[in-house]
Amino acid sequence: MVSKVKVGIIGTGNIGSDLMVKLTRSDLLELTAVMGVDPTSRGMQHAKKLGLHVFENGVDGLVDQPDLVDIVFDATSAKAHLHNADVVKQLGKQMLDLTPAAIGPFIAPTVNLGEHLEAENVNLITCGGQATIPIVHAINQVAPVEYGEIVATIASKSAGPGTRANIDEFTETTAKAIEQVGGAKKGKAIIILNPAEPPIMMRDTVHAIVEEGAVDEQAIIDSISEMVEKVESYVPGYKLRTEPIFDGNKITVFLEIEGAGHYLPKYAGNLDIMTSAAVKVAEEFAKNRVNVTAN
Amino acid sequence: MSKQNEIKITEVALRDGSHAINHQYTVEQVTAIASALNEARVPYIEVTHGDGLGGSSLQYGLSKTDELKLIEAAVSEADFSKIAVLLLPGVGVIEDLKEAAKIGAKMARIATHVTEADISKQHIQTAKELGMETVGFLMMSHMAPAEKIVEQAKLMESYGADTVYVVDSAGALLPHQVTERIKALRQELTINVGFHGHNNLSLAMGNTLAAIEAGATRIDGSIRCLGAGAGNTQTEVLVAVLEKMGIQTGIDLFKMMDISEDIVAPILQKPQEVNRDSLTLGYAGVYSSFLLHANRAAQKFSVDSRDILVELGKREIVGGQEDMIVDVAAELSKAEKSSV
Numbered sequence: 033m034v035s036k037v038k039v040g041i042i043g044t045g046n047i048g049s050d051l052m053v054k055l056t057r058s059d060l061l062e063l064t065a066v067m068g069v070d071p072t073s074r075g076m077q078h079a080k081k082l083g084l085h086v087f088e089n090g091v092d093g094l095v096d097q098p099d100l101v102d103i104v105f106d107a108t109s110a111k112a113h114l115h116n117a118d119v120v121k122q123l124g125k126q127m128l129d130l131t132p133a134a135i136g137p138f139i140a141p142t143v144n145l146g147e148h149l150e151a152e153n154v155n156l157i158t159c160g161g162q163a164t165i166p167i168v169h170a171i172n173q174v175a176p177v178e179y180g181e182i183v184a185t186i187a188s189k190s191a192g193p194g195t196r197a198n199i200d201e202f203t204e205t206t207a208k209a210i211e212q213v214g215g216a217k218k219g220k221a222i223i224i225l226n227p228a229e230p231p232i233m234m235r236d237t238v239h240a241i242v243e244e245g246a247v248d249e250q251a252i253i254d255s256i257s258e259m260v261e262k263v264e265s266y267v268p269g270y271k272l273r274t275e276p277i278f279d280g281n282k283i284t285v286f287l288e289i290e291g292a293g294h295y296l297p298k299y300a301g302n303l304d305i306m307t308s309a310a311v312k313v314a315e316e317f318a319k320n321r322v323n324v325t326a327n
Numbered sequence: 328m329s330k331q332n333e334i335k336i337t338e339v340a341l342r343d344g345s346h347a348i349n350h351q352y353t354v355e356q357v358t359a360i361a362s363a364l365n366e367a368r369v370p371y372i373e374v375t376h377g378d379g380l381g382g383s384s385l386q387y388g389l390s391k392t393d394e395l396k397l398i399e400a401a402v403s404e405a406d407f408s409k410i411a412v413l414l415l416p417g418v419g420v421i422e423d424l425k426e427a428a429k430i431g432a433k434m435a436r437i438a439t440h441v442t443e444a445d446i447s448k449q450h451i452q453t454a455k456e457l458g459m460e461t462v463g464f465l466m467m468s469h470m471a472p473a474e475k476i477v478e479q480a481k482l483m484e485s486y487g488a489d490t491v492y493v494v495d496s497a498g499a500l501l502p503h504q505v506t507e508r509i510k511a512l513r514q515e516l517t518i519n520v521g522f523h524g525h526n527n528l529s530l531a532m533g534n535t536l537a538a539i540e541a542g543a544t545r546i547d548g549s550i551r552c553l554g555a556g557a558g559n560t561q562t563e564v565l566v567a568v569l570e571k572m573g574i575q576t577g578i579d580l581f582k583m584m585d586i587s588e589d590i591v592a593p594i595l596q597k598p599q600e601v602n603r604d605s606l607t608l609g610y611a612g613v614y615s616s617f618l619l620h621a622n623r624a625a626q627k628f629s630v631d632s633r634d635i636l637v638e639l640g641k642r643e644i645v646g647g648q649e650d651m652i653v654d655v656a657a658e659l660s661k662a663e664k665s666s667v
Contacts, residue, residue, distance in 0.1 A: 179385075181384055181385050181386065183386050183647075183648075183650050185648055185650075185651075188442065188443060193445075196443075196445050196446050197445070197446075197448060197449065198449070199416045199417050199446045199449075200416070200420040200421055200422075200449065202417075203417065203418075203420055204420060220384060222384065222386060222417060222418050222647070223417040224417055224645065224647045224648055225417070225440065225443050225446065225645075226440075226643070226644070226645050226648065227440065227442045227443065227643075227645070228642070228643035228645075235650075235651075237386070237650035237654075239384075239385035239386060239650075241385070273654060274654065274657045274658070274661075277653065277657070282385065284385075284650075284653065286650070286653075286654050
C-alpha cells in the first residue's frame, strides 16, 4: 500500500471541522495535525478525541514538528492567512488557502488544477466561485464568453460572521476568478442571503453572454453536462436544476448544491463545496507527490 | 408653525422608477427631471440603477446609461437638492460608493434584507467616512415582526446610520402593521425613522400617513408613481395631502404637478397602475421589481404570471433573487405539461 500524504488544518470553525470529517475519510490523505487558538472549541475537542496532534498556538505549533505534515489547509481568515502562509512557506509545505486572502493563484479543481500541482500556495476562490466557474469555463470552451455573471444565493444561517463582515470580498474575488479561471472577458458576481426557514439549499445561477454567432446549443449543453459530472464526482450534491436556457447569445444555467451533511447541515452546500474542492485539490497534490517520488 | 418642514421627502423615481422602465434612463431625461425637482425644492433625489450601484446586470437588467453618468448629470443640476445613491451589499461594492461620492453624491442609502443588517457595516461606515449622510434601508419589512426590525435597525444605528427606513418593498404591509413597526423603531432608536412604500395594495398613501403619525420623519415618494410594481407613494399627491394636514415639506406643489404631467408622464411606457400583476405582488408579498421579469417569464414559458408570483411568495424569496423567477416559471411550465 502506498503511504498517505500527511496533512494539517489551521482553524477549527465550521470549515475546519468539516474538513476534519472529510480528511479522515480520504484514501490518499492522512490528517495528522489540527491547529487552532481556542482549546474549548468543538473542533479542537473533536480533534483531541480523534487522537490528532493538536496545537493551541495556531500554525506556530508546527514550527517545532514540521515533519508532521506535507500539506496545510488554512480555514481561518484573510488576515490570519498572511502569517500562516509565511510560516508554512518557510517550512517548505504546500498551502491550500480557503480564506479570501488569495496570495496564491486561484484554483478550481476541474479547470486549472493541473497547472498548479507544485504551487506553494493556492487559493480556493469562494463558494460561489467553486460552484459556477467550472460552468463558465465549460461554456467558454465551446463558445467564447464575453461576459460571465454569477448569482449565489445561500441560506443566511450558512453565512458566517467573516463572510458577513466582508461581503465585498466575495463579489470582488469571485468576479476576478470568473475572468482569470473561467475565461470570461468580463466577470461579475452577486451574493444574496436568504433567511427562509427551513434553510434553503445553496443556489447558483450563471448568466453568460457568448460571442455573436458562437451559439451551438448542443455543444454548449454537452460541455456543461460533462462539467457537472466532473464536479459531481467530488461534490455529490452538485446538480443542474433545469436545462440551460438559451436566449439569443445569452445562456442561463441554474445550479443547486446540497451539502454532504458531514459536519455541517445539508443546506450548507456553500461550505461543503469549498471543503470538498480543497480535499480534491489536496488529493491531486498527493497523487502528484507520489508520482514524482516514484519516478 | 413648529411643523415647518418636519417631513423630509426623498424622490426615488430616478432609482426605483428605473425598474419600471427597464433601466433605460438617458442623461437627457435625468437632467430634465433632476433640474425640475431641484427647482421644486425637493430635499433629496435618489439616482442609481433600480438595484443600486453596480445593479446593471443580466440578473436585474442592464442599464442603458452608465449610472455614474446619470448621477453626475443630476449633481450638476442640483444646487438645492442633495443627490442620494442606493447600494445593496452583495450587489454593489465599496469602490462604487467611493466613485459616487467623488462625483458629488451626498447621501448613501445602504439596503439589506430586513434580517441581514450586519452585511451593511462596512458600507455604512465607509459612507460616513466619505462625509455622506447615511441611511439604513431594511427591505421586505413585511417579512419580520417589529422586534426583529428593531434589533436590525439598532445594528445599522451602531454602524453610524443617520436614519433607518422601514421599506415595504413588496407593498404588502397594512396600515396597522406600518404603525406597529414605525412606533417600535421610534421608541428604540435615537436617529431618524423613515418609510418607503409601494402601492401594490393601493395603500402607499395610507401607509405613509400611518408612518408619519407613528413618528417617521423621512418619507420616500415617486413622482407619477414612477417606481417598481404599482409605484411608490405618489410624491406630488403626498405634498398636497401633507399641506392640507398642516405639515410643510418645503416642496412646491404646483411645480411638482407640472413635472409629473409634462416631463415624467411622457417617459412612461404605460401609466403606473394597480393591475392584476402588481396587485399580486402586494397580495403575495413579493419584491416589487419582480414585476416585469415575471411578465417576461410568463410569456416565455406560457404560464400565468400570477402563479409565478404566488409561488415565489410561498418560497419566501427575497429581493435580488430575480433568477428564481425564470426557475419557477420553468418548473410550473413543466408541471403543467406533465399534468396534461
